[in-house]
Amino acid sequence: SQQGEEDPQALSIQEGENATMNCSYKTSINNLQWYRQNSGRGLVHLILIRSNEREKHSGRLRVTLDTSKKSSSLLITASRAADTASYFCATDSRPPETSYDKVIFGPGTSLSVIP
Amino acid sequence: KAGVTQTPRYLIKTRGQQVTLSCSPISGHRSVSWYQQTPGQGLQFLFEYFSETQRNKGNFPGRFSGRQFSNSRSEMNVSTLELGDSALYLCASSFRTSGGRRTGELFFGEGSRLTVL
Numbered sequence: 001s002q003q004g005e006e007d008p009q010a011l012s013i014q015e016g017e018n019a020t021m022n023c024s025y026k027t028s029i030n031n032l033q034w035y036r037q038n039s040g041r042g043l044v045h046l047i048l049i050r051s052n053e054r055e056k057h058s059g060r061l062r063v064t065l066d067t068s069k070k071s072s073s074l075l076i077t078a079s080r081a082a083d084t085a086s087y088f089c090a091t092d093s094r095p096p097e098t099s100y101d102k103v104i105f106g107p108g109t110s111l112s113v114i115p
Numbered sequence: 116k117a118g119v120t121q122t123p124r125y126l127i128k129t130r131g132q133q134v135t136l137s138c139s140p141i142s143g144h145r146s147v148s149w150y151q152q153t154p155g156q157g158l159q160f161l162f163e164y165f166s167e168t169q170r171n172k173g174n175f176p177g178r179f180s181g182r183q184f185s186n187s188r189s190e191m192n193v194s195t196l197e198l199g200d201s202a203l204y205l206c207a208s209s210f211r212t213s214g215g216r217r218t219g220e221l222f223f224g225e226g227s228r229l230t231v232l
Contacts, residue, residue, distance in 0.1 A: 033220055042119075042205060042223035088158065092217065100170035100215055103148065103207075105158035 005106050006089055012112040019076040021109040023089030024069075030101055032065055032072050033090045037108070043088065046074075081115045117142065119208050121224035129232050133194040136227045140187050140208030146170075147189040148221065149181060152203040161204075164189050165211050193229075201231045 006023050013019055023032070031050045035043040049056045049065045049072065056063045062075040076083055088108045094101040120139040128134050140147050148171075149161040160173040164183035181191040187208075193200055207221035 030217075035221075035223075040203065040226075040228070042225045043207075043221070045220040045222070048220050090221075095171065098171055100163070100165065101217055102160060102163060102171040103221055104160055105150070107157040 006087070006109045008109060009107070010110045010112075012114065013079055015079060015081055015113055015115050017079055019079050019083070019111055019113070021074045021087055021089075021111070023072045023074070023106055025072075025089075025091045025106075026070065027091075027093055029067075029091045029093045031092045032063075033092065033103070034061075034063060034072075034074050035088045035090060035105075037086045037088065039085075046087075076111075079111075079113045081113050084111060084113045086110050119206060119222050119224035121204075121206050121227050123227060124225065125228050125230075127230045127232060128196050130196055130198060132196050133192060134196060134229060135190055135192045136204055136206075136229075138189045138191075138206030138208075138224060140189070140206075141222055144208035144210050144222070145187050146209045146211045146217065147183060147187065148207045148209070149189070149191050150205045150207065151175075152205055152226070153201075158205070161191065165215060170215070196231045198231050201229060203228050 033048045034046040037043045047058050060077045065072045086108045088105050090103050090105045092103045122137045146165040148163040151159045163171040167183045178194045183189045203226045205226045207223045209221050211217050
């Protein structure tokens, strides 16, 4: 089963608006990461937030992490048509049966930014 | 620094055949993870190799296997292909310390798109 779940599944906004995507997960994590994927391509890492961090910024991106609620959000400000893509959250956690952590992805949010 | 390279990019096979996909990680990365992406199931974790040993495994049947070579290049193999194996197979490399601790994010290749007819 997947560790992370994003909502909404799909989001359509006008250029210049802000886009917010949410991610919930089930178990304790080392860190949470957000990735972007343009149609049919490989994923590109956007931002990583560690379990002891609450907020992180990178350019127009802002990520928050609430470990008590096991949730994270990704905010993209002043969106552009070029931001149209799928966005995935991924949790890095250690399964009980091994000493090696693994990264599990949620189902993703499809973002459409209309010019 | 060269990125993650996956070959082939596209391939078409028929049911019952087998396929081998290759992944060359970023120089210095000794960890390679494989994922299967389909419209219905999303990104599913297949397995991860670090220092030539499988360290984690997802919930896939034994038809899916992999290996890693001493130069960190990895291959995955799918035997007795089924229609449902049609997917984008993504490889990602990452840096782990000698003690096995991952210190950052995953770097993905462009994927190998497999179509099974």
